Amino acid sequence: MATNPTPNSKPAIYLQDMNEVRKVFDRFDANSDGKISAEELRGVLNALGSDTSPEEVARMMEEIDTDKDGHINLDEFAAFCNGNSDPYQSAEKELKEAFELYDQDHDGKISAEELHKILTRLGEHCSVNDCAGMIKSVDSDGDGYVCFSEFRKMMTNHKQ
Structure with missing residues (x-):
């Protein structure tokens, strides 16, 4: 489950609220199944003109997919957008x-x-x-x- 930032934490650089996170997530989730697959991630990156290699997509998936189920769910995506490190x-x-x-x-x-x-x-x-x-x-x-x-x-x- 996504957590709300504490009063002292920095705001998200990219997305200001969960509605914005949801809109971007839905854009990546091409088949609307509630999760982003490596193929969907690669598809959006390609549409944006990125020549991201399959290896780089795999690294991105590994970084964002914290429950290691092979997909990025909304909570994982929100955590990524808010930058954890x-x-x-x-x-x-x-x-x-x-x-x-x-x-x-x-x-x-x-x-x-x-x-x-x-x-x-x-x-x-x-x-x-x-x-x-x-x-x-x-x-x-x-x-x-x-x-x-x-x-x-x-x-x-x-x-x-």
Whole structure:
């Protein structure tokens, strides 16, 4: 069972509450059976443009699947999202990796076209204009792109 953080613990870097964790979990759980298999994990990573090897997927599964049943359940996923070891360092690394998946041309910023490409691969139905609106909502410097600091701000604090 997932536990609530103590008042002194750092908030999750990625996901702010269990509703957000559930939404992401459901995206990974392609067959809606309440658990994420290695194949489902690999499928989402491939859709995001990652060339993660089967060995790396196996390592990820081993790290996250704490009850060793061969699948990741919601509680294990939530614990992973909240970072158990060094929350800030692990989450910062994961955040950079996520940013790099969206930053398809590796220029240090996410364009509306790049966002559209990734969301389409994930099965979302939105236009490039919709994606431009999403970017505008977090584009604090007004350049029309999301840089890593804006991405981090968006992912760590939705109230800003």
